Amino acid sequence: MQRRALLGLAATLPLARPARAELSRIVTVGGAVTETVFALGAGAQVVAVDSTSLFPAAARALPQVGYLRSLAPEGLISLDPDLLLLSDEAGPPQSIAVLRAAGAPVAMIPDGAGAAAVRRKITAIAQALGQDGSGLADAVAADWAALDAPIAALRPARALFVLSAARGAPLVSGRNTHADALLAAVGAENCVTEFQGYRPLSAESSAQRAPEVIVMMEHALAEAGGIDGVLRATALSVTPAAATRRVVALEGSYMLNFGPRAAHARRDLAARLHPAANLPALPARPWV
Known part of the structure; x- marks a missing residue:
């Protein structure tokens, strides 16, 4: 019943506008997601973050959308985003379903730990932003590898x-x-x-x-x-x-x-x- 009610809510929400070639309103959810967007040089386009996004300092000055595991879809859609970049730890699942049903421009970013996971995150976020993230990914990988031996x-x-x-x-x-x-x-x-x-x-x-x-x-x-x-x-x-x-x-x-x-x-x-x-x-x- 709760899922049906939430999906019903999606029908009453304004449809998010289609993603434009130039992203000017990005919402990031997940600390690593936010860090990566700023590291890729797109921090100026971020209009809101979640409460786990503590770095860089500029992110802490932005409006917050709450905790990544308890997102309110209507609040996210009201921000009129060009792109919602969400860690795949974000939720609850019903809220993600509402966002998709409302046509919100959602990109789910795989979470994980370790060097390979870092590269996956950077690559996925860069692709969502329409960028080539190989320079950042390669630099982080090189720094990591220098410590292995x-x-x-x-x-x-x-x-x-x-x-x-x-x-x-x-x-x-x-x-x-x-x-x-x-x-x-x-x-x-x-x-x-x-x-x-x-x-x-x-x-x-x-x-x-x-x-x-x-x-x-x-x-x-x-x-x-x-x-x-x-x-x-x-x-x-x-x-x-x-x-x-x-x-x-x-x-x-x-x-x-x-x-x-x-x-x-x-x-x-x-x-x-x-x-x-x-x-x-x-x-x-x-x-x-």
Whole structure:
């Protein structure tokens, strides 16, 4: 019934105008999508973004359309966009169906983690914009590849990625997450492998895994009360990481978006996990 009601709503919405050869009103949804559009030089045409689009600073000054997983189709269509660039994580599915039924110019961009996923995102977004994105894609790939051999030579650090430690048992990353892919890319071994996605971790389970380092997003670390607050959590206080106070944090979208800044984020996190490593400096890219 909800789906029928939403599709019925599409019939009452004004049809979005057909995409023009020159795009002047672009809406981007998804942090990596927004970063890539700006990196490709089309930031001036972006008129609205979602709440996960935190970089570059110019994106944060734009009107917001809400959270990418809970989009309101009528609000998007009211912006009269030439192009809606949506991460394929955007939703709910009913809202995407309404947008399509209303004739909105929707382009879904595949999400994912890792070097190949970054290239796919850049290529798909460039095609939607009518551009050749090979220059950007090749540059990011070259920066990423420059780190492969130096990082492969490192002894992997046993790491635990903590999504949140502010309330109750810490929520940690298992397999098949962006965080899991990130740890593998920076010379770390995710010590949680028996489940996929994110789940709470008990003190007994944490002690058995014995992580040497805890990796977090900066805002999650702050919400938990800093390093002291994190290490007071029962499940984390029993770890080797707590004994050495090894908690490493970076800005969340920088670490996990896997957009044009992915190679630089990889290097920055690897350097923090392996402070004695001799990692090559990466070029100063304008999109970073």
